[in-house]
Amino acid sequence: xxxxxxxxxxxxxxxxxxGKAAATLAAAAGAxxxxxxxxxxxxxxxxxxxxxxxxxxxxxxxQGWKYLVDDVIARHGRIHGLAxxxxxxxxxxxxxxxxxxxxxxxxxxxxxxxxxxxKSVAQHLIDNGGGKIVNVASTAGVIGMPxxxxxxxxxxxxxxxxxxxxxxxAATGLRVNVxxxxxxxxxxxxxxxxxLLTAVKAATPTGEVAxxxxxxxxxxxxxxPGSDRITGQxxxxxxxxxxx
Ligand SMILES: NC(=O)c1ccc[n+]([C@@H]2O[C@H](COP(=O)([O-])OP(=O)(O)OC[C@H]3O[C@@H](n4cnc5c(N)ncnc54)[C@H](O)[C@@H]3O)[C@@H](O)[C@H]2O)c1
Numbered sequence: 001x002x003x004x005x006x007x008x009x010x011x012x013x014x015x016x017x018x019g020k021a022a023a024t025l026a027a028a029a030g031a032x033x034x035x036x037x038x039x040x041x042x043x044x045x046x047x048x049x050x051x052x053x054x055x056x057x058x059x060x061x062x063q064g065w066k067y068l069v070d071d072v073i074a075r076h077g078r079i080h081g082l083a084x085x086x087x088x089x090x091x092x093x094x095x096x097x098x099x100x101x102x103x104x105x106x107x108x109x110x111x112x113x114x115x116x117x118x119k120s121v122a123q124h125l126i127d128n129g130g131g132k133i134v135n136v137a138s139t140a141g142v143i144g145m146p147x148x149x150x151x152x153x154x155x156x157x158x159x160x161x162x163x164x165x166x167x168x169x170a171a172t173g174l175r176v177n178v179x180x181x182x183x184x185x186x187x188x189x190x191x192x193x194x195x196l197l198t199a200v201k202a203a204t205p206t207g208e209v210a211x212x213x214x215x216x217x218x219x220x221x222x223x224x225p226g227s228d229r230i231t232g233q234x235x236x237x238x239x240x241x242x243x244x
Pocket of ligand 1: 012013014015016017018019036037038039040057058059060085086087088089109136137138139180181182183184185186187188189
């Protein structure tokens with residue numbers, strides 16, 4: 001496992017699913033974890049224990065980001081990494097049925113949220129010789145998938161934006177990488193039926209659906225020293241789905 005001893009790491013979406021698993025694993029790797037979410041972050045921090053902190057943050061709120069980042073720097077001196085995990089999906093947004101409001105909400109949380117997170121910490125990381133940012137996209141940002149027009153746009157945007165930021169600031173020591181999860185067993189799947197899960201497994205080369213911990217492992221690796229020479233890359237964790 002990556003060694004994050006002495007590192008202060010912000011994880012958004014830490015109230016549930018992949019963000020919660022990433023916060024838990026980062027803490028186990030030695031990090032002081034700042035768990036942030038609109039809901040559930042304090043509970044996650046309590047479950048982790050030790051130096052973990054829970055904070056209420058709406059990732060679409062630039063003032064909220066400024067408050068959190070200034071507060072963490074004031075109390076801990078340094079931020080070393082950020083995992084932008086918070087996100088939402090809508091299950092009925094094919095082009096012909098997608099509302100403009102729904103489009104905007106998904107773009108705000110899934111794309112602008114990651115933009116604001118990166119913008120809020122990047123100068124501090126650069127001023128301190130660099131740091132690690134991990135953004136969470138989706139296979140829907142890599143290949144075409146049904147019923148997710150806004151989500152696909154947002155996650156494709158996360159990938160393109162991350163590559164751009166990665167090369168712009170590579171010489172400063174900043175590293176920006178992306179994971180692209182396939183179907184992963186979290187609350188995001190809602191009340192997915194057994195039939196649909198079986199169909200997903202059948203369509204996945206490994207025959208399995210990922211767990212939140214599978215995604216968290218990759219996030220923690222990319223937050224750690226193992227990614228010192230990796231930037232602007234997209235790692236699909238999808239049981240080979242996008243390799244087909
Ligand atoms: N589960 C999957 O199958 C899957 C597949 C591909 C990508 N992803 C991505 O993984 C990430 C995590 O999803 P998950 O599966 O853990 O889902 P989840 O629903 O379990 O967790 C998402 C978390 O994001 C938080 N969140 C939502 N809006 C927020 C906001 N405005 N500000 C702060 N926090 C907010 C929620 O409160 C929740 O705790 C998302 O970006 C999602 O798009 C998930």
